[in-house]
Amino acid sequence: TFRSEDEREDIMALISMRQLLDHAAENDYGIAALNVNNMEQIQAIMAAAEETESPVIVQASKGARSYAEDLYLRNLMQAASELHPNIPLVMHQDHGDSVATCQSAMDMAFTSVMMDGSIDDKSQPASYEYNVNITKQVVDIAHSRGISVEGEIGALGGVEDGHGAGLSEEEAQEHLTDPEEAERFVAETNVDALAVAIGTSHGAYKFTKKPTGEVLRISLIEEIHRRLPNTHLVMHGSSSVPQELQDLVNEFGGNIKQTYGVPVEEIQRGIKSGVRKVNVDTDNRLAITGAIRRLFAQSPEKFDPRDYMKPARAEMQKVCAARMVAFGQAGYASKIQPCTLKCMVDFYAK
């Protein structure tokens, strides 16, 4: 951890998510929030950001933090910011499950945290009161340090890092965000960004056929945005699970059952209605796995990890760059004047 906020600012040139999402809202674009667990994933994102001149949100789940170890992650992110000084970069805690998880992220290097109080400490959909209470505690700590907070109302399908109720596609439909409750939640917690449940779920298996408006409720986003025009909306479970990536994995010995994700055009509709942060992890996992399987199948004599990590990284870079262009963040890197966390403290104090 850092000895002081000054020391953090001298070392890390990361910006808060609030600043980036405000800029995205002013200019009507969305930003991919991309999950990382290792060096190659961070490199793939930064290369895609350079290629498309995009500001970026890099996020790590609790599982990613324990896999990579906090100090490795922090120093890799520091390397990313030093190697790419012209890319506005946010480091975000994905699905923080407790005040302690968010607190340790803030003490490390994260400039943004998600307090996911939609799921309680028994991995069940939480009560509204539990969610407000725990989220508010995190907002108070974070804002006093210039760090931004994402909350979640409604619960998604799938499981995140053991954290999640593991709701099926059908059950998830019963936990969609209630727009009236969303409005109250933001007023009571003062979160900067709000994750909403509109029928998506985490992982590869989201929909059994190409989703219609019945199961993927972009119209719900429009209604939430009408009530909360100044809150940045977040779409989780936003991988598109493209057919080409399923085929790539399966062609070389994988076994992904036919599935459907969130079409990029639907995400673009969401962005037109106030979605600013779009979480994508699964597509990158598929890209990496597909590239590694292909290399193993085509060159079974190879055993130097660089021989398969390089194409894996390149395949992930392609996915990231495509999303950056599609979501509209491409070209904006040089348009953002970084505001330090100290300047964000003043912003929140107003």
Ligand code: G3H
């Ligand atoms: O929340 C879901 C993200 O894809 C992160 O997944 O918890 O397995 O690291 P994870």
Ligand code: 13P
């Ligand atoms: P996907 O599984 O659709 O990539 O969603 C990732 C996510 O929401 C991370 O928080």
Ligand code: ZN
């Ligand atoms: Zn998520």
